[in-house]
Amino acid sequence: MDSKLFPEGATRCSFGQYLLWLGFISAMLLWGVYASFLIFYNGIGVTAMDNYFGFALWITFDLAVIALGAGAFFSGFLKYILKIKQLEKIINLTVIVGFICYSGAMLILTMDIGQPGRAWFGYWHPNVHSMLTEVIFCITCYCTVLIIEFVPLILEQKQLNRNKFIHALAHNMHVHMALFAGIGTFLSTFHQGSLGGMYGVLIGRPYAYRDGFFIWPWTFFLFVLSAVASGPVFTVLICTIMEKVTGKKLVEYKVKALMGKIAGSMLCLYLFFKYLDTWAWATDVLPRMGFTFDQMFYGLIYGKWLFWSELIVCGLVPAIMLIVPAFRNRPWMLYTAALLNCTGIVINRYVFTVQTLALPVMPFDKWYTYAPNWSEYATSLMIVAYGLLVLTLSYRYLPVFPQERELNS
Amino acid sequence: MQVKEFKIKWGMVIDIDKCSGCGACMVSCQVENNIAPMTQEDPHNHLQMMTTKRDDPSNKLRTLTWLNVYELNNGKAFPEHDVAYLPRPCMQCGHPACVPVCPVVATDKNEEGGIVSQIYPRCIGCRYCMAACPYHARYFNWWDPLWPDGMDKTLSPNASVRPRGVVEKCNFCHTRYMKAKDRAREEGIDPMELPEGYYVPACVEACPTGAIVFGDLNNPEHKVAQLAKSPHSFRLLEKLGLDPQVYYMSKREWVREQGDNHAAGDHNSAVKQASQGHE
Numbered sequence: 217m218d219s220k221l222f223p224e225g226a227t228r229c230s231f232g233q234y235l236l237w238l239g240f241i242s243a244m245l246l247w248g249v250y251a252s253f254l255i256f257y258n259g260i261g262v263t264a265m266d267n268y269f270g271f272a273l274w275i276t277f278d279l280a281v282i283a284l285g286a287g288a289f290f291s292g293f294l295k296y297i298l299k300i301k302q303l304e305k306i307i308n309l310t311v312i313v314g315f316i317c318y319s320g321a322m323l324i325l326t327m328d329i330g331q332p333g334r335a336w337f338g339y340w341h342p343n344v345h346s347m348l349t350e351v352i353f354c355i356t357c358y359c360t361v362l363i364i365e366f367v368p369l370i371l372e373q374k375q376l377n378r379n380k381f382i383h384a385l386a387h388n389m390h391v392h393m394a395l396f397a398g399i400g401t402f403l404s405t406f407h408q409g410s411l412g413g414m415y416g417v418l419i420g421r422p423y424a425y426r427d428g429f430f431i432w433p434w435t436f437f438l439f440v441l442s443a444v445a446s447g448p449v450f451t452v453l454i455c456t457i458m459e460k461v462t463g464k465k466l467v468e469y470k471v472k473a474l475m476g477k478i479a480g481s482m483l484c485l486y487l488f489f490k491y492l493d494t495w496a497w498a499t500d501v502l503p504r505m506g507f508t509f510d511q512m513f514y515g516l517i518y519g520k521w522l523f524w525s526e527l528i529v530c531g532l533v534p535a536i537m538l539i540v541p542a543f544r545n546r547p548w549m550l551y552t553a554a555l556l557n558c559t560g561i562v563i564n565r566y567v568f569t570v571q572t573l574a575l576p577v578m579p580f581d582k583w584y585t586y587a588p589n590w591s592e593y594a595t596s597l598m599i600v601a602y603g604l605l606v607l608t609l610s611y612r613y614l615p616v617f618p619q620e621r622e623l624n625s
Numbered sequence: 626m627q628v629k630e631f632k633i634k635w636g637m638v639i640d641i642d643k644c645s646g647c648g649a650c651m652v653s654c655q656v657e658n659n660i661a662p663m664t665q666e667d668p669h670n671h672l673q674m675m676t677t678k679r680d681d682p683s684n685k686l687r688t689l690t691w692l693n694v695y696e697l698n699n700g701k702a703f704p705e706h707d708v709a710y711l712p713r714p715c716m717q718c719g720h721p722a723c724v725p726v727c728p729v730v731a732t733d734k735n736e737e738g739g740i741v742s743q744i745y746p747r748c749i750g751c752r753y754c755m756a757a758c759p760y761h762a763r764y765f766n767w768w769d770p771l772w773p774d775g776m777d778k779t780l781s782p783n784a785s786v787r788p789r790g791v792v793e794k795c796n797f798c799h800t801r802y803m804k805a806k807d808r809a810r811e812e813g814i815d816p817m818e819l820p821e822g823y824y825v826p827a828c829v830e831a832c833p834t835g836a837i838v839f840g841d842l843n844n845p846e847h848k849v850a851q852l853a854k855s856p857h858s859f860r861l862l863e864k865l866g867l868d869p870q871v872y873y874m875s876k877r878e879w880v881r882e883q884g885d886n887h888a889a890g891d892h893n894s895a896v897k898q899a900s901q902g903h904e
Contacts, residue, residue: 258677259789261767266686270752270765330750330765330790337729337749348728348753420722420759420865506864506886577759577862579883580697580711584686 223615224374229462237608241601248598251591255327264589271569273588274328277596279411279565281317282355283439284558286447287475288314288362289397289404294478296397305471308369308616310451315362316606320599322359327595347413347433354407361400365393369614405440412439415568422505423512423572426497434493435568441486446561448479449538449554456551458611465623466616469547476550480538483557487531494527511575514583518571522563530560629719632817634739635797636842636870637829638852639712641880643836646694646710653831654692654714657798659784661770663688670769679768689764691715691795692828699879709880711873712837714828715762715795716861717741719868723754723763731792737817739870740797748791755792759862763794797839798826821847842870859884 217231228234255262265272291310295303326332338352371377371386415424416433426434452472459466498509513520537543537553544550576582610616654660663682667673680687697709717734721741724734731747732754734740755763766789772780780786783800787793805824806816814820821840829839840847849872852858858874859881875881 254676258673259766259768261679261687261789262677266684266767267755267761267764268686270755328751330752330792331748331788334729334747334749337747341729341731341747343725343727343730345725346728346753348726348751352728414726414753417726418722418757419720420757420862420867503889504864506889508888511888573756577865577886578695578761579886580695581761 218612221373221375221613223613223620225621226615228612234608234612238605241604241608244597244601245605248594248596248601251594252327252598255591255595256332260327260330262591264587264592266586268584269570269573269586271573272586273592273596274324276562276566276569277599278321278324278328279569280562281599282321282411283408283443283446283561283565284450285314285317285321286404286408286443287449287451288317288365288447289358289400290444290447290478290482291451291475292365292397293401296394297401300474302471302474305617305619306451306455306467306475308614308618309455309467310448311362311365311369312607312610312616313451313454314447315359315366316603318355318359318362320602322355323602324595324599347410347417350410351407351414354403354410358400358403358407361396361403364389364396365400368393369610369616372615373613374615408440408443409436412436415572418572420577421572421575422502422507422577423575424568425505426493426501428496428500438486438490438493441482441489442561442564445479445483445486446558448475448482450558452476453551453554453558454607458607462611464620466620468619468623473544473550476538476544476554477541479557480535480544480553483531483535484539487527487535490527490531512571514574517585518567518574518583522567522571526560526563526567530556530563534560629734629739631737631739632843633737634719634842634870635717635802635824636739636840636849636853636872637714637797638838638849638855638858638872638874640836640838640852641697641709641711641873641875642877643834644694644710644712644832645834646696646708647833648694649831649833650712650828650837651690651692651694653827654795655690656779657781657784657801657827658691659780659786660689660691661772661786662776664771664773667769667771668774687767689766689793691762691764691793693761697880697883699877707877707879709875709877712828713760713762713861714797714826714871715741716760716867716869716871717797719870720866722757722759722865722867726753726757728753738797738802740799740802741794742799743792743794743796745785745787745791745793750790750792752792759865759867763792765792766790798828801826857881861885 222228287310291303291307294300295307326335329335338349342349368386368389371382377383377386412435413433416426416435418424452475455467455472502509513523534553534556537549538557543553570586574583574585663680665679665681667679682688692712692714695711695713697711699705699707701707717740719739721734724732724741728751729747729749731744731749733742736742750765752765755765766787769789770786802824805819809816809819809823825839829837838848838852840849842850842853844850852874853872855874857876858872860869860872861884864885873884
């Protein structure tokens with residue numbers, strides 16, 4: 217029915233199957249739209265957040281998807297600036313995933329702030345000392361860059377591209393893409409860093425505060441590195457899931473392994489600094505604030521298992537699996553490592569957000585725990601559904617994978 | 626960040642040994658500052674009533690208590706068991722954790738007197754300041770404020786009410802400060818040299834045992850300036866370096882010890898620091 221819109225030489229599932237899949241996505245979306253309506257109408261009292269947990273699932277979700285979406289800027293940097301040609305086979309997907317992650321995070325943020333109508337105040341009344349101001353600036357600017365990077369791919373749609381003007385526009389945008397990749401790299405590095413800096417400057421929160429390093433706040437660099445260490449393999453995971461769902465080869469394994477190698481190298485670099493950071497935090501920062509390392513953990517929910525999972529099981533283990541070619545070149549090991557790597561980064565963003573706030577700082581206060589309620593889950597799933605929708609439409613109608621024809625012939 | 630110095634530094638010294646935990650300070654604060662009570666239903670909002678339950682006042686993690694009284698105990702069994710009550714307003718820190726993080730300058734420490742402001746029409750409700758404050762002195766308006774019919778007549782014309790979705794906190798009853806300055810001008814007094822007791826927040830006025838003393842910490846004639854230097858005085862979480870303008874005092878050592886964290890060794894430091902300050 218819509219086969220004329222498919223990419224050149226590509227086959228897609230039947231229209232019926234496609235509609236069924238869209239129906240499933242729509243159901244997820246609608247549930248989230250209902251929750252977001254209640255949130256906009258009643259205020260965020262609808263959620264499970266409270267005066268102790270002002271940052272919660274939404275901020276964790278935002279930080280996680282922004283880190284995982286870092287594949288876009290980092291792969292763009294490697295392809296357009298460092299000219300690693302092989303990456304062109306997956307670069308379109310990294311842009312789409314990045315676009316979904318950033319636009320999704322911004323949608324969540326419009327719900328998360330108490331006064332969405334004042335979101336523009338970040339530009340109008342900026343506090344140049346605040347890390348969050350920088351985040352607001354760079355995320356919105358970078359989202360615009362991602363749109364600019366996504367547009368030529370849409371313009372290359374088979375039917376649209378027949379129009380001479382659109383064809384020329386898409387071509388010219390491609391020619392100048394290195395410029396946008398450069399701007400994207402600059403903006404993305406800064407806000408990934410500022411997101412880390414946001415926590416590192418919290419002088420009253422022992423779990424997050426970092427000082428005494430040669431550059432402050434040190435978390436700035438840790439967040440940049442951890443994002444580029446996980447973003448590329450997140451794209452590999454998305455690609456592999458798409459291959460399993462569609463039953464087609466979309467990107468050759470060599471490229472995926474290269475992405476794994478890049479992420480693995482960055483993960484090693486990140487872990488080197490993260491271990492140093494953790495040691496300095498436990499032996500210097502915490503004692504100065506009157507705390508011990510053991511006091512940072514509580515029960516099962518905020519237990520040490522999270523700490524060890526993040527740094528060893530989802531840190532050191534995937535790092536080794538990704539940098540050793542013998543492991544990396546076995547698909548199941550690459551995908552397992554990618555999954556562990558991404559999980560480690562999500563744990564990192566979770567503990568920095570929630571455990572930081574759960575820890576009682578006043579000696580006579582106590583640990584509080586937080587669990588999201590349905591409205592937070594529904595709206596987060598809405599963003600997942602939105603991502604699935606963008607991926608579905610892109611896969612079906614846009615020439616996302618340059619190797620698809622060759623690999624499936 | 627450098628600590629900004631002011632000629633006047635409004636501060637409190639709260640004598641924990643005098644506090645009976647009656648909560649009169651909390652109530653007077655709520656009334657003075659038009660803090661809405663928690664109501665589970667909004668009879669004027671039918672759609673909300675059909676879809677959502679607002680919080681009832683028993684959810685203390687959602688209530689707005691600019692001044693909150695904490696109960697402390699020495700962790701011992703009877704007959705050594707001992708309790709203390711610690712009222713916690715905003716500390717009006719000299720080096721506030723909340724001010725530099727606000728992305729839109731909705732909170733500032735930039736006015737003579739050193740009170741940390743909160744500008745409600747500017748606040749976007751991101752709650753970063755709440756994440757930054759270790760004293761939990763900042764509160765978020767989770768719901769539209771609602772006064773049950775009739776109770777709206779108790780609203781004070783002096784303090785603006787806040788919409789949902791913004792952060793608020795104790796400001797040492799700032800409108801009282803403005804009024805005191807106006808009155809001083811009318812009476813020919815220099816507003817920069819208000820006599821002791823000319824301006825006091827509502828909680829100070831309401832405390833039945835006189836546990837809260839208020840004044841200018843920079844003025845040696847004011848009682849607070851003297852009490853702050855007492856060997857029994859301390860500030861909450863001094864190790865963090867936030868330089869609060871609220872002091873506490875207690876003759877009980879275990880109370881002073883609970884003013885800061887000493888888990889990493891350094892026991893009794895609050896006591897030591899206080900006595901060194903006195904010397």
